[in-house]
Amino acid sequence: MATLVMPHKWPLTLPPLRIRVRSRYVCASMANAKPNNVRKEDIVIVGAGVAGLATALALQRVGIGSLVLEQAESLRTGGTSLTFFKNGWKVLDAIGVGSQLRTQFLEINGIVVKSEDGRELRSFKFEDEDQSSQEVRAVERRILLETLANQLPQNAISFSSKLKSIETSENDETMLKLEDDSQISAKIVIACDGIRSPVAKWMGFPDPRYVGHCALRGLGYYPNGQPFEPKVTYVYGRGVRAAYVPVSPTKWHINITNIPGRLLNSYQKTSDAGPKITDPSILRQETEKLVKNWPSELLDVIRSSPDDTLIRTPLVDRWLWPGISPPASTGKVVLVGDAWHPMTPNLGQGACCALEDAVVLAKKLAEAMKFGTSTVEDAFRSYGSERWPRIFPLTVRANLVGTILQLENSVVCSLRNNVIVPKLVRLGPMLEHTNFDFEPLHFDAV
Numbered sequence: 001m002a003t004l005v006m007p008h009k010w011p012l013t014l015p016p017l018r019i020r021v022r023s024r025y026v027c028a029s030m031a032n033a034k035p036n037n038v039r040k041e042d043i044v045i046v047g048a049g050v051a052g053l054a055t056a057l058a059l060q061r062v063g064i065g066s067l068v069l070e071q072a073e074s075l076r077t078g079g080t081s082l083t084f085f086k087n088g089w090k091v092l093d094a095i096g097v098g099s100q101l102r103t104q105f106l107e108i109n110g111i112v113v114k115s116e117d118g119r120e121l122r123s124f125k126f127e128d129e130d131q132s133s134q135e136v137r138a139v140e141r142r143i144l145l146e147t148l149a150n151q152l153p154q155n156a157i158s159f160s161s162k163l164k165s166i167e168t169s170e171n172d173e174t175m176l177k178l179e180d181d182s183q184i185s186a187k188i189v190i191a192c193d194g195i196r197s198p199v200a201k202w203m204g205f206p207d208p209r210y211v212g213h214c215a216l217r218g219l220g221y222y223p224n225g226q227p228f229e230p231k232v233t234y235v236y237g238r239g240v241r242a243a244y245v246p247v248s249p250t251k252w253h254i255n256i257t258n259i260p261g262r263l264l265n266s267y268q269k270t271s272d273a274g275p276k277i278t279d280p281s282i283l284r285q286e287t288e289k290l291v292k293n294w295p296s297e298l299l300d301v302i303r304s305s306p307d308d309t310l311i312r313t314p315l316v317d318r319w320l321w322p323g324i325s326p327p328a329s330t331g332k333v334v335l336v337g338d339a340w341h342p343m344t345p346n347l348g349q350g351a352c353c354a355l356e357d358a359v360v361l362a363k364k365l366a367e368a369m370k371f372g373t374s375t376v377e378d379a380f381r382s383y384g385s386e387r388w389p390r391i392f393p394l395t396v397r398a399n400l401v402g403t404i405l406q407l408e409n410s411v412v413c414s415l416r417n418n419v420i421v422p423k424l425v426r427l428g429p430m431l432e433h434t435n436f437d438f439e440p441l442h443f444d445a446v
């Protein structure tokens with residue numbers, strides 16, 4: 001099979017370019033447009049979320065350029081925050097944005113677990129529990145995406161470019177058809193298009209499965225400084241649980257996970273997530289009802305969250321069963337992040353794993369393209385087989401953790417609050433999965 005030779009136009013090392021992210025880039029690659037409306041690209045990344053931008057940046061670090069297609073008109077600026085553990089920070093450092101982000105977000109030094117009546121069940125300090133120096137910070141999604149995008153060359157992201165369909169062309173390239181009827185012929189496609197990835201669907205993956213819980217998130221804003229300790233607080237109730245997480249000196253993230261019948265004020269268990277609720281006043285009211293007798297700081301964070309940060313998300317995942325699920329790549333098309341392995345947020349690992357994917361993939365693709373040690377197809381297969389043993393167990397574990405914590409049975413909840421959490425839980429083994437090593441992205445190490 002032919003090895004794709006890297007075009008000379010890509011420099012071996014690119015200095016980070018610091019540019020402002022504008023709401024809309026004019027796509028430079030339009031210059032490559034062919035008269036028949038098909039433009040040619042070497043590497044197209046679909047989706048400018050965490051996975052897409054981190055992959056573009058990791059590729060840039062190994063001297064490989066790409067074009068990122070994003071369906072939205074601009075970077076997603078709404079939403080709340082993502083908690084990154086040391087595996088996430090390691091990747092953010094490797095792609096050159098760790099220190100910039102670190103200065104803006106608080107280091108979280110431990111965890112407090114409470115029952116719904118406010119009783120403290122257990123308190124942990126990371127430094128006591130995790131000898132290999134844990135690092136935990138929650139990062140505002142908006143700032144994360146802007147920071148990643150600011151490192152890419154201008155015109156690297158083509159906004160308002162929604163992928164409509166994908167097919168393999170006769171010349172071993174992939175034809176991407178966009179919503180505006182324009183077409184791109186790409187040598188390599190890296191799909192980072194999230195949980196509803198059209199590329200994953202095209203590769204034969206089933207839709208992600210709804211796990212029966214919804215998460216409501218908000219970002220409390222305290223202009224005069226937030227009053228809480230730098231610890232994550234978990235509050236466990238029956239069928240409802242909450243977490244609030246320090247983000248910055250003025251912001252706190254809140255996450256309430258429940259069985260949706262409760263949020264909708266109907267106590268029926270339902271197998272789907274119910275109607276989509278986006279009206280912030282309804283979300284606020286229903287959530288306040290849900291936790292009205294819980295520790296008062298919870299209500300405080302909800303009330304301090306601006307409307308545009310309140311989001312309710314049905315939680316989904318997809319288990320990558322060996323021998324049953326399609327592989328992560330087909331030819332020169334590969335999946336990264338949620339497009340491949342949507343997982344529930346119970347371990348806070350979805351975006352961390354998307355970052356890990358990005359550096360592993362970039363390294364393997366660089367080896368194939370620069371040194372011809374393997375073909376692109378082999379590089380993608382090797383990425384899939386290296387990442388699968390990491391991803392599959394985490395997806396399953398995240399699901400099980402959510403199922404157990406979401407139980408409503410009063411005996412089980414009492415056992416959890418009075419025996420398991422106070423006496424049996426050890427944080428160190430539970431954070432074992434945040435240990436992750438990868439090869440450096442330097443060229444001379446390739």
Ligand SMILES: Cc1cc2nc3c(=O)[nH]c(=O)nc-3n(C[C@H](O)[C@H](O)[C@H](O)COP(=O)(O)OP(=O)(O)OC[C@H]3O[C@@H](n4cnc5c(N)ncnc54)[C@H](O)[C@@H]3O)c2cc1C
Nearest residue numbers: 047049050051071083163193194337338345348350351352
């Ligand atoms: C409630 C909740 C809390 C979470 N908390 C954490 C946490 O604390 N820590 C953590 O590590 N992870 C967390 N996660 C998981 C994390 O949000 C995801 O794993 C991560 O955002 C995945 O990034 P992604 O880039 O793969 O997908 P996305 O962020 O979904 O990005 C996909 C991008 O592709 C674009 N796109 C989609 N379709 C097309 C198309 N057809 N054409 C062009 N563009 C397209 C989208 O507009 C979007 O910009 C949480 C998830 C949830 C639901």
